Amino acid sequence: MxxxxxxxxxxxxxxxxxxxxxxxxxxxxxxxxxxxxxxxxxxxxxxxxxxxxxxxxxxxxxxxxxxxxxxxxxxxxxxxxxxxxxxxxxxxxxxxxxxxxxxxxxxxxxxxxxxxxxxxxxxxxxxxxxxxxxxxxxxxxxxxxxxxxxxxxxxxxxxxxxxxxxxxxxxxxxxxxxxxxxxxxxxRVPPRVRPREPVGRLGPEMVAGLRWMWRHPVIRSTTVYAVILNLFFSAFYLVVIVLAQRRGAAPGEIGLMAAMLGAGGVAGALLAPYLHRRLGPYLSVAAAFWAVSVLVPLTALVTSGYLIGALFALMALLAPTANTTIVTQQMLLTPDELRGRLSGALGLLTGGAGAIGPVLGGALAALAPGAAAVLACAAGMAVVTVFVTASPVLRRLAAGQPAPIPD
Structure with a gap:
């Protein structure tokens, strides 16, 4: 039991x-x-x-x-x-x-x-x-x-x-x-099953882990989709803050916008276990991507910081469910001797996207009017959402078909 x-x-x-x-x-x-x-x-x-x-x-x-x-x-x-x-x-x-x-x-x-x-x-x-x-x-x-x-x-x-x-x-x-x-x-951690081959140097071990991740279709696809979405959302977040300032939003109003994004994430994290079970792998990921793709362009039309904050909360609501699904599938498909390298690589890629995103957002805000910069970020998110929706790899997960595991 x-x-x-x-x-x-x-x-x-x-x-x-x-x-x-x-x-x-x-x-x-x-x-x-x-x-x-x-x-x-x-x-x-x-x-x-x-x-x-x-x-x-x-x-x-x-x-x-x-x-x-x-x-x-x-x-x-x-x-x-x-x-x-x-x-x-x-x-x-x-x-x-x-x-x-x-x-x-x-x-x-x-x-x-x-x-x-x-x-x-x-x-x-x-x-x-x-x-x-x-x-x-x-x-x-x-x-x-x-x-x-x-x-x-x-x-x-x-x-x-x-x-x-x-x-x-x-x-x-x-x-x-x-x-x-x-x-x-x-x-109390169960004893690990060590690989038979001798432990090598860190460099070749890192390369071997990255090669295994790239050859696995589920891990490769979900990682690429998540990193691209994170890149454009990080850019969008800075663009919206700049746009709110240009429209004369008070600092307290902007702070509340950011707080509502966090509140939406907390609510979404509490709902994630239920939604993860109810929606299944494909819908859990696709719904979160579509929610962002639909809601982000609306911020170009809204002038109230409080309404933008409400949109932020809605955007963040399904993100923990998608993250739960992606992380769970990746961990289940990865052998124990590679799980640390999987986590390290994912942290590096998502962290890199989170660092580059604001730079991209700053460039967009400087080169284009606020609404156009928002729509440029929205276009990037929409493109990756279409790929997620059409992904045969994610559809196979929905059908319960196992993905091939590379040697």
Missing amino acids: TVPLSRNRDYRLLWLSQAGAEFGHNATAIAFPLLVLAVSGSTAASGLVLGVIAAAQLVVGLPAGAVADRCNRKRLMLVCEAAQVIALASLVAAVLAGAATVPHMVAVAAVLGVCTALFEPAEDATLAVLVPEGQLGTAVAANAARTSLGQVAGTAAGGLLFAVARFLPFAVDVLAHVVAFVTLAFL
């Missing part, structure tokens, strides 16, 4: 450990630029610290997947938690002593970025062995809800804690990672 997720001891330990860690991470993320500005008065330095976190995640993302496939994944997660505790504790001590400097904060940011890049593939691969196949979709959706709730709550709390005392959000993050370390220490 299959044990429900709510009674799966090891899944609950993993979920709870990261619920607190993600809250602390997001509190730190909002407080970090505030601390840099308070210490140095430089907006450039503030951007540098945040840029270091993102850059470290991108640079380490691909090799991190190979490391997760090569190492003991539980031990790797514990090392990442311990490293973050040490780095953040040093920053708390420096702030309390009045000795915080920009180079120190850059170093701490680099540690946080590297640890995040290493932890995520190890956690994703571990999740697939802690949860039965029939419950993996629900577990992925629950993790998405955890991430969304941690982002909303942690971001809100970070600003408030910083207002009380500069060191406080970082101290809370230290405590969160200490609790996560202790919780993960009690995690």
